[in-house]
């Protein structure tokens with residue numbers, strides 16, 4: 229029976245020749261990732277209650293990112309608890325080195341064919357590497373940590389193809405905001421979303437991670453991209469030991485539940501209005517919307533490539549008066565690379581405030597939370613009411629280019645105009 | 653039997669469990685549950701009450717506190733057009749029954765209804781109208797009957813110890 233990539237991975241994890249969409253199977257988990265918020269403080273009491281140890285300490289990775297840098301007594305206590313747990317349970321721990329979805333692959337923990345769970349809703353990010361990775365809550369995570377297995381309904385595959393090539397000033401974030409607008413936040417129906425096509429093949433790994441990450445905003449269980457040479461090279465450099473990409477491809481004649489085709493050449497930069505990523509429209513359709521805060525942050529919007537793009541537009545410029553530019557690089561490693569290449573200096577020269585390599589205000593944590601009635605443009609994934617601060621704050625979502633362009637002009641705009649002026 | 657609270661589409665986890673109170677104890681967090689859309693909700697809800705909602709209830713983050721807060725407040729079941737996938741799993745794992753139903757259900761907020769999880773029916777206590785829901789697979793009913801994943805696993809681990 230021909231199988232999709234999702235079915236092949238689940239079949240392997242379930243110890244089966246083949247699986248069909250809709251059947252519920254129990255699968256062995258290759259890797260479980262947890263963070264400081266949903267992790268130790270929530271799973272340990274359950275493990276204690278069960279009298280259970282970890283199913284395999286070498287298949288558990290803990291990453292602190294949500295309550296970093298611990299600037300309140302409560303968050304400090306949560307971080308201390310995570311540190312203590314990592315020692316006690318003897319698991320791999322990346323402490324304050326960046327956001328979990330970025331740190332996990334950059335440290336070589338992911339590769340095609342793995343069946344992985346993460347204690348965070350943006351865990352589909354791992355799908356960019358051809359792993360079946362999805363998010364679960366803390367109780368379910370405790371169950372996984374105790375037993376090494378989880379039930380899963382074998383998903384259908386929703387294939388999203390992008391033909392052509394993204395033009396200058398366009399990014400994976402524009403693709404995702406456009407998809408949220410067209411398919412809706414439940415368009416993924418908790419099935420496996422898979423991306424493909426020429427435009428996707430030409431994206432680097434970090435851009436692909438943005439696509440997979442925001443499969444969560446489409447309501448998909450995961451966001452897969454079949455591995456190719458780009459994946460293979462990234463993973464080898466990260467110290468993983470990937471199978472050849474040919475081993476983890478869906479069969480050409482496998483049944484796809486939906487197949488959507490979009491043209492990347494026709495895409496304009498997208499901005500999503502409050503309070504949903506699905507409220508997206510062409511960036512030029514937001515005239516006269518001034519912003520107070522421009523935020524370049526989060527797993528989906530402040531990786532090295534995102535920082536580089538924002539800096540391309542910001543170089544030699546400063547923020548419009550009254551605009552606060554906040555930059556929270558997604559990982560220490562990405563920030564170090566950006567520093568070495570002069571990218572961080574561009575932000576500092578523009579007057580930006582540099583924040584820790586953490587979730588920060590993306591999840592409403594930290595000192596930079598948005599105040600009453602503040603209007604913000606953000607490179608993050610979600611603009612639900614009150615998520616980033618006061619319930620009266622308004623958050624627009626856009627690519628790092630769009631955030632940088634708003635920081636410079638003081639209002640929402642199509643970043644391509646500024647980029648074109650640059651090129652002259 | 654419980655009173656019904658009605659909500660629209662896209663009730664997200666930030667509304668159910670606001671980030672600002674995520675570091676606080678569960679009862680404090682629960683007292684702010686849904687306040688962005690209905691400031692009266694947390695104060696008004698009684699044990700046994702039910703929620704009827706639109707599409708994509710519980711969409712957003714994996715934070716289980718979204719389902720826990722509802723359970724803490726005494727919500728006995730949720731029927732919605734569709735659910736955020738992780739919320740759906742979390743609710744079941746916490747022993748909170750959730751049913752997806754495409755067709756709208758007649759009834760006003762405040763009406764009394766009865767949810768029968770095993771029979772998969774929702775009965776309007778006033779009119780007697782019965783809505784059939786899609787039955788949950790047996791093992792999920794077992795999970796819910798056991799009180800959620802943890803008590804379910806407790807049984808399993810206890811049985812394992814016993815047999816050793």
Ligand code: SF4
Nearest residue numbers: 327526527587590591
């Ligand atoms: S940066 Fe934002 S979206 Fe990413 S893991 Fe942290 S809170 Fe979630």
